[in-house]
Amino acid sequence: MAEELRSRYRHFVVDEYQDVSPLQHRLLDAWLGGRNDLCVVGDPNQTIYSFTGATPNHLLTFPRRFPGATLVRLVRDYRSTPQVVQLANRVLGRRSTLRLVGQREAGPEPTFAEYDDEPAEAASVAAACRARLDAGTPASEIAVLFRVNAQSEVYERALADAGVPYVLRGGERFFDRTEIREAMLLLRGAVRSAESGEKLADLVRDVLSALSWSAGSPPAGGSARERWESLAALVGVAEELAAVQPDAGLGDFLAELEQRAAAQHAPTVQGVTLASLHAAKGLEWDAVFLVGLVEGTLPIQHAVTEEQIDEERRLLYVGVTRARESLALSWALSRAPGGRRSRRRTRFLHGIAPDPAASRVAPGRRRGTVELPDGADAELFGRLRAWRSARAEAQKVPAYVVFTDATLAELAVRQPTDVPELVAVPGIGQSKLDRYGEDVLAIVRGEPAPSGAGG
Numbered sequence: 001m002a003e004e005l006r007s008r009y010r011h012f013v014v015d016e017y018q019d020v021s022p023l024q025h026r027l028l029d030a031w032l033g034g035r036n037d038l039c040v041v042g043d044p045n046q047t048i049y050s051f052t053g054a055t056p057n058h059l060l061t062f063p064r065r066f067p068g069a070t071l072v073r074l075v076r077d078y079r080s081t082p083q084v085v086q087l088a089n090r091v092l093g094r095r096s097t098l099r100l101v102g103q104r105e106a107g108p109e110p111t112f113a114e115y116d117d118e119p120a121e122a123a124s125v126a127a128a129c130r131a132r133l134d135a136g137t138p139a140s141e142i143a144v145l146f147r148v149n150a151q152s153e154v155y156e157r158a159l160a161d162a163g164v165p166y167v168l169r170g171g172e173r174f175f176d177r178t179e180i181r182e183a184m185l186l187l188r189g190a191v192r193s194a195e196s197g198e199k200l201a202d203l204v205r206d207v208l209s210a211l212s213w214s215a216g217s218p219p220a221g222g223s224a225r226e227r228w229e230s231l232a233a234l235v236g237v238a239e240e241l242a243a244v245q246p247d248a249g250l251g252d253f254l255a256e257l258e259q260r261a262a263a264q265h266a267p268t269v270q271g272v273t274l275a276s277l278h279a280a281k282g283l284e285w286d287a288v289f290l291v292g293l294v295e296g297t298l299p300i301q302h303a304v305t306e307e308q309i310d311e312e313r314r315l316l317y318v319g320v321t322r323a324r325e326s327l328a329l330s331w332a333l334s335r336a337p338g339g340r341r342s343r344r345r346t347r348f349l350h351g352i353a354p355d356p357a358a359s360r361v362a363p364g365r366r367r368g369t370v371e372l373p374d375g376a377d378a379e380l381f382g383r384l385r386a387w388r389s390a391r392a393e394a395q396k397v398p399a400y401v402v403f404t405d406a407t408l409a410e411l412a413v414r415q416p417t418d419v420p421e422l423v424a425v426p427g428i429g430q431s432k433l434d435r436y437g438e439d440v441l442a443i444v445r446g447e448p449a450p451s452g453a454g455g
Contacts, residue, residue, distance in 0.1 A: 012038045013039045016042055016046075017062075021054055044060055046314060050307070075100055075101050079324055080104065085101070091313065091348060091352065104324075107325045111328045115333070119158070122157070123161075126406065130164050141285050143287070145277055146292050148276060153233060161403070163425075177230055179230050184257060191254065200248050204250075205235060215235075240335060244396060245397070281318050288328070293316070293329055298315065299313075337398040373409060377412045377413075381409060383443055403427065403432070
């Protein structure tokens with residue numbers, strides 16, 4: 001039987017050889033027998049699937065195993081600009097002897113930005129995506145890449161608020177995931193029996209324990225780890241809500257989740273790609289945003305050995321090399337607005353990114369005077385922001401939950417006078433129209449808001 005199979009397949013070509021698992025390698029050896037009719041292609045710097053057993057050793061030791069093999073080093077990079085290629089080389093540093101050489105014409109330098117919190121980071125990225133779309137870049141040529149799938153939720157919401165269509169690659173939208181739907185079902189059932197006075201995050205952890213979730217290190221394995229991280233993200237939302245609304249209960253938490261889910265019904269046919277770094281491997285875009293680049297996320301908190309840390313570095317390298325022309329890297333110092341700014345940018349950018357103080361987004365872009373687009377009424381924008389602050393305080397929610405700065409800026413440009421004009425503004429769907437529509441139209445007309453909040 002072995003000889004019969006070997007007679008059918010005489011020559012073998014294996015792409016992405018560094019990703020071959022032990023089982024696949026044994027199968028390849030069985031097919032080969034004692035022959036050496038084999039060609040492999042790979043990049044040890046893109047070994048990012050060690051959790052499946054992949055190792056670069058098969059590739060690195062190939063010349064020793066087949067002494068007569070011809071070795072061809074592919075160092076010319078025809079995908080990315082020299083600026084992107086240079087950054088990729090710097091990310092690996094001395095950990096790689098291979099240095100790519102960019103072959104394209106020069107392009108813009110990669111940018112670095114630091115934000116106070118994740119929603120501010122997401123809103124800025126969404127606004128940049130909106131600007132690129134308005135300038136003519138196809139949505140399919142833009143990508144937002146992150147380390148874990150659980151990070152997608154804040155970007156799904158920010159893109160939806162900015163009127164930017166998006167597609168999720170390598171996974172379902174956050175609130176469509178099986179574990180999230182199961183968790184919300186259990187949370188609804190637990191609302192009546194929840195004891196008053198108990199901390200919201202503790203209540204959520206107790207409910208999630210019924211799904212075999214527990215705090216601490218996530219399990220090994222891709223799907224199990226993603227499930228754990230998605231449920232952990234719900235605990236993070238609970239902690240975020242409790243920080244701005246200390247007396248919040250499970251009912252308030254469910255309302256917050258349902259509001260977030262309702263804001264994520266964006267078109268999914270043609271849009272900006274949202275993907276994890278693992279799911280992005282092998283793909284490329286004109287413009288790439290690498291987000292959430294903080295310690296504990298990249299490298300992930302459970303990466304502790306030197307080998308694990310090196311693989312996390314290679315993940316960033318893979319992300320950088322997905323960009324053809326434009327590359328933006330960013331991180332946030334806290335999870336939620338008003339939270340303690342205790343996070344640190346990833347160690348992989350030390351000596352590469354500018355000093356944190358120099359890379360911080362200008363205060364006006366975070367929460368002071370916003371840089372408005374041409375044609376915007378600055379006075380109207382100020383009144384809208386004052387009204388938003390009052391509504392947010394009354395609802396005990398962060399201001400961006402009412403409207404993002406990008407949406408308020410668009411209102412200041414378009415100055416809608418009726419409902420059809422209002423719903424045409426990116427970031428205003430039916431739920432926002434029902435809740436805030438009358439107030440916004442009144443403020444645009446120069447009248448007090450019917451709700452009595454700001455204006």
